[in-house]
Amino acid sequence: MANQPAQKFKIGLVTATVWQNDGFYSVDMSRSYKTDTGEWRNTGSFHHSDLLNLAKCAERAEIWIGRQITSK
Template sequence: MANQPAHKFKIGLITATVWANDGFYSVDLSRSYKTDTGDWKNTGSFHHSDLLNLAKCAERAEIWIGRQINAK
């Protein structure tokens, strides 16, 4: 069984996935898109119109991680 993320934040097509690993956290930021064949894929490349949602997801992840650290 694969590791599960500690938390996810999604705004529009942008997702911030928070991973917990031995006392520290990391965050993957991605954008979902649909291929010509109708399959959903993810990428780490962003269009300028994604940047506000990207920043908001990153901020929410940072706040969530801070709360987890402060709760210890």
């Protein structure tokens, strides 16, 4: 069975995926896009128009992680 993320936050095409490993949290940020053939893919490169959603997803991830840490 594959490792599952602890939490995900998605705004528009931007996603923050939170991972937990031995009490340590890390966050992967990605943007979804559609190829010329219609397939959905993800990238770690962001367009200017993605930056506000990127910041909001990062903030939500930071708040969620903070709550996990303080509830222990």
